Amino acid sequence: MDVLMPQMGETVAEGTLTAWHKKVGDTVSASDILFEIGTDKVEMEVPAQIDGVLKEILVQAGDTVDVGTKLAVIEGSGEETNDAPAPAAPQPETPKAATPAPAQSPVAPLVDRPKRDRSMKLSPVVRKLLTENNLSHTDIVGTGRDGRIKRGDVLAYLKGPASVPSTPAPAEAPGAISGEGITVVPFSYRRKMTAEHMVRSKATSPHVLQAVEVDFSAVNKARQTIGPEWKRREGYSLTYLPFIAKAVCSAIKDFPRINGHIEKDHLVVFDRVNLAMAIDLNFEGLVAPVIRDADLKAVTEIARATHELARRARADELTPDEFANATYTISNNGSFGTLITAPIINQPQVAILSTDGITKRPIVIEHDGEDVIAIRPVGILAQSFDHRAIDGSYSGAFMRRVKEILEGKNWVESIS
């Protein structure tokens, strides 16, 4: 049977084959791990579907292919080898010795050929082009009769709708460094994907950083009120993060352009907030799964969803769909006590927020008409935004709104 690049979630069109666990000629059992794949979001091990022998590997580790592409052939135990092995690169220039024609009806048609159904057949040149370019016929939309794929369809596909924006070439690899006192840390697949995304984002978006200082007293009051009970019931602390997330979602209602995607020369603004939460995988990488419709969720729901995403991310249980269609991202570095972090935009979004350490600080407040120094939990919220889409005034007004909500809302009431 043919082994195909699996569909890893509805939104994923291609994947990178990161490693083969078997070699050609190996005996495989159903459920043996056959290979590993990665998308721009996740990695995954894929087991064999049947018992048999791995006859052929068609896609090498490191290659990125579309979903449905034939990766390998397993000859199942007891399975007849119906499929002739895929021919090596055809050599049309070299005519083969003529082979006897198959026996035909002795009566030739009187006139020109009758109509034939060849809607789903691939012509030789289409097969050749697909093979040469490592494509599957499922990639191509046929424009011929009954959807037949024509040579021109493949050529058009190869030409592409628009050339992919070129990413800066990676810096020349330095000469291999070796010797004492040096440890080489090879980049994992996830590390490479992160690197690519970060470079691309910085090259794509003119980042502007804006920060506001927020007095978290109101939030803290709610945390102190229900925190102990929450911890006992849920098994983990109620952090500042879900409150910040809620405040962001509320502020987006007033500043919708924060919640968008930049596409070429226009901005797509979304009604719902799909909030990506950057989650650290214990120093082994970073993922940003999504809380869908976060704007419809209560603080407690966001808290539970965030906790669950983090747990599943660290257990490597997330599926590609859980990364899809994020509209805004929050990166939380507060647990390390950082003062301020300038985050990099999660493309193609407009902005990203960093929450950093919240500590008790002396601040000047007005009390009964007098300036007094008070001790308050204070932290800095920093947002990087894409200056192509919005300007500093819009972003600044949004940040002020977030601050107002966090400081002014009766969180105890809203949470209990």
Place this chain on the structure above:
Amino acid sequence: MAELIYREAVAEAIAQEMRRDESVVFLGEDIAKAGGVFKATVGLWEEFGDLRVRDTPISEQAILGAAMGAAMTGLKPIAEIMFSDFLAVCWDIICNQMAKSRYMTGGQVDMPLVIRTANGGGARFGAQHSQSLENWAMMIPGLKVVAPSTPADVKGLLAAAIRDPDPVIFFEQKSLYATKGEVPDGEHIEEIGKAKVVRDGDDVTLIALAMMVPRALEAAERLQAEAGISASVVDVRSLVPLDTQTILSEVRKTARVVTVEENPRLCGWGAEISSIIAEECFYDLDMPIVRITSPHIPLASADELEDIMIPSVDRIFETVRQEVD
């Protein structure tokens, strides 16, 4: 450039070669004083006289037997067989003698002769005077086979056939005798064995010969105008030698092939070309090769039936439009 009629180009070519080479002689039925039944040889007898331009008795075997003897003994005869259908009575001379002499004598005997003959249908002559018989000649090793579609090619290729040291059968399409075209002034000679791309296109290649060339060209113009299909048209011109290089290069460019043949379907020259394309260009094809031919029955003499049987501009247009999508 002067505009010539296809039939005038025949006489011009013969005259051109008779003037430059005294060993060229011309014989056939009613070719001298009458100027040919298709008026393709008018003026030759007047210019070159009885000795070099001879009317013969009504015996095709006598004509070809005499021509062959003359060729073997140093002349360069042009023999006319009035209708190509009559080649059948000469088959031993053509197939077993003319075609094989050079080979069977180890190259000691040249056979520099041309058989000119009026070929093909469309003129209401009935089944015994209208056949398109290029494939009869094409299948005999040792013969060269030429079938021009324009006055310029008639002149250039007939001149080349007369100079060729081997037997050439030169098929003139009788329905094209009245057609006009530009012909280069002065001595004009073409190379036998070169096909000609007469219309450039990207979507499909129409491979045609003789009368099917103007029809394919007209169909190609309609395909462009009415269906947005860009058709390349190749005039094969010479079946032996066959210019596979030009044909295959057009096929690789367009990935789609339609042969347009006047002959009956079985064993038409298009079948041979299709076979070569399938062997050499299989991986470049985007659709099955399509052959447009006459049906495999004797050609009818009734006007309507003859018009239905021989591929028309409409039939070429419709077939290509349906197949190329």
